[in-house]
Amino acid sequence: KQEVTQIPAALSVPEGENLVLNCSFTDSAIYNLQWFRQDPGKGLTSLLLIQSSQREQTSGRLNASLDKSSGRSTLYIAASQPGDSATYLCAVRPLQGGSEKLVFGKGTKLTVNP
Amino acid sequence: GAVVSQHPSRVICKSGTSVKIECRSLDFQATTMFWYRQFPKQSLMLMATSNEGSKATYEQGVEKDKFLINHASLTLSTLTVTSAHPEDSSFYICSVRGGLDTQYFGPGTRLTVL
Numbered sequence: 001k002q003e004v005t006q007i008p009a010a011l012s013v014p015e016g017e018n019l020v021l022n023c024s025f026t027d028s029a030i031y032n033l034q035w036f037r038q039d040p041g042k043g044l045t046s047l048l049l050i051q052s053s054q055r056e057q058t059s060g061r062l063n064a065s066l067d068k069s070s071g072r073s074t075l076y077i078a079a080s081q082p083g084d085s086a087t088y089l090c091a092v093r094p095l096q097g098g099s100e101k102l103v104f105g106k107g108t109k110l111t112v113n114p
Numbered sequence: 115g116a117v118v119s120q121h122p123s124r125v126i127c128k129s130g131t132s133v134k135i136e137c138r139s140l141d142f143q144a145t146t147m148f149w150y151r152q153f154p155k156q157s158l159m160l161m162a163t164s165n166e167g168s169k170a171t172y173e174q175g176v177e178k179d180k181f182l183i184n185h186a187s188l189t190l191s192t193l194t195v196t197s198a199h200p201e202d203s204s205f206y207i208c209s210v211r212g213g214l215d216t217q218y219f220g221p222g223t224r225l226t227v228l
Contacts, residue, residue: 004157032215043118043207043219044158051215089158093215100146100211101173104157 002027002094006105013080014113021075021108023090028068031093035064035075038087038107047088048075052095080112116142116210120220127198128228135193135223137208142218143188146211149181151204152222158207164191198227 003026013019023033032051036044048057048064050073056065063076077084087109091102117140127133137147147164162183163171170183182194195202203226209217 036219041205041222041224043120043221044209045219046216049215091158100148100163100217101160102158102217104159106155106157 002030002092002103004090004092004103004105006088006090006108008108009106010109010111012111012113015080015082017080017112018076018078019080019110021077021088021090021110023073023075023105025071025073025092025103027094028071029095030068031095033064033066033073033090033092034102035062035073036089036091038089040087044089077110080110082112082114084112085110116140116144116212116218118208118210118218118220120206120208120223122223123221124224124226126226126228129199130197132194132196133198133225135195135206135208135225137191137193137210137220139189139210139218142210142212144191144210145188147185147191148209148211148217149183149191149193150207150209152207153204161193195225198225200227203227 007022034049035047050066061078066073087107089107091104119138121136149161150158152158161176164185166185172178185191207222209219
């Protein structure tokens with residue numbers, strides 16, 4: 001059974017700092033991995049999607065890496081801003097059975113202090 | 115990406131009543147929608163996959179007779195929580211399958227059962 005773990009559970013940093021969020025998954029048989037952002041009481045916004053054959057994806061100040069063999073992904077946020085404050089979720093899509101099911105971690109709650 | 119809405123955003127009901135949650139794809143024809151549930155400080159968990167014009171596929175451990183899903187059109191899927199109990203209190207989020215392996219998420223519905 002695929003399990004996704006995110007460390008740390010919460011992180012508080014001063015504005016301008018670069019930071020890394022970690023995600024690990026137990027089964028390397030994945031179709032892809034996504035990072036989402038969730039604001040309080042809101043739905044999810046997809047940030048980056050990495051296919052299993054890819055090593056990283058970049059969008060603006062965000063860079064996500066994927067090491068499928070070791071079951072790890074990181075989300076790097078450069079020059080953090082107060083508007084980056086949110087919960088960041090990592091999710092993998094397992095390969096088995098053609099399912100589109102996403103398996104989520106519990107998230108990392110990020111607070112960027114002005 | 116697709117715009118997905120949910121209604122209501124919040125609902126409080128008495129134990130034993132039924133609650134219907136709507137998920138609408140506003141600008142995208144959604145043949146497949148997904149329903150997730152998120153308990154406080156827990157991961158989003160897929161409940162069921164909703165296919166337009168056919169029966170939903172439920173994840174293991176999710177009671178299909180308790181969580182009724184109807185996907186009668188390409189723009190609307192509904193989730194009805196029947197005979198709701200306090201343990202059903204949760205955040206329910208739907209998503210729409212888009213292109214390029216993406217899912218577009220709605221803003222969620224907070225259900226509180228007294």
